[in-house]
Amino acid sequence: MERLTTLYIDKESHKFSAAHYTIFSAYERERLHGHNYSVSARIVAPMGDNGFAADYNVYKRRLKALCDALDEYMVLAEDSPYQRIEDLGHAYRVYFAEDEMFFLKSDTRVLPIRNATVEEFSGYLLQQLLLVSEGDDLREIELCVASGPGQKGCASWRKP
Ligand SMILES: Nc1nc2c(c(=O)[nH]1)N=C([C@H](O)[C@H](O)COP(=O)(O)OP(=O)(O)OP(=O)(O)O)CN2
Numbered sequence: 001m002e003r004l005t006t007l008y009i010d011k012e013s014h015k016f017s018a019a020h021y022t023i024f025s026a027y028e029r030e031r032l033h034g035h036n037y038s039v040s041a042r043i044v045a046p047m048g049d050n051g052f053a054a055d056y057n058v059y060k061r062r063l064k065a066l067c068d069a070l071d072e073y074m075v076l077a078e079d080s081p082y083q084r085i086e087d088l089g090h091a092y093r094v095y096f097a098e099d100e101m102f103f104l105k106s107d108t109r110v111l112p113i114r115n116a117t118v119e120e121f122s123g124y125l126l127q128q129l130l131l132v133s134e135g136d137d138l139r140e141i142e143l144c145v146a147s148g149p150g151q152k153g154c155a156s157w158r159k160p
Pocket residue numbers: 021022030116117118119147148153
């Protein structure tokens with residue numbers, strides 16, 4: 001029987017600071033605010049003959065790069081059914097209910113997510129991690145994003 005190992009990666013350096021607002025309905029959203037988000041992962045891989053599964057340093061570097069790509073940005077949810085994002089060249093104009101908001105493009109990341117929530121951030125980052133980990137011999141990944149101590153959302157993948 002195949003022996004599997006679970007690696008946990010939960011580093012203080014795996015974090016990003018980002019501004020966002022959660023959308024609750026077509027008419028209700030939070031005010032713009034920020035969080036220091038932390039990212040952690042659980043990786044299940046087959047145990048090698050020499051007592052070594054996947055190299056956790058590889059995944060540490062990948063998680064750090066994913067965090068850095070979002071650090072110090074305003075995050076907008078492109079796939080929200082409740083807002084529309086218009087590209088103005090140097091800026092984005094966002095329509096939500098009665099609001100019209102402007103964000104400099106250089107300060108903003110527009111992500112293919114339906115809301116700027118920990119659930120959606122974890123799903124997005126998991127997909128990004130899977131893309132850069134293609135070909136790796138893994139069985140499961142669970143990636144979690146916390147918006148603060150004691151509150152997080154996780155997304156998971158299992159090898160089909
Ligand atoms: N299911 C989710 N619910 C909420 C999310 C989320 O991402 N998924 N996000 C928010 C807010 O954006 C944000 O987290 C505000 O959190 P809140 O708990 O009000 O404030 P703190 O992070 O400062 O936590 P404290 O417990 O007050 O210290 C809301 N809901």
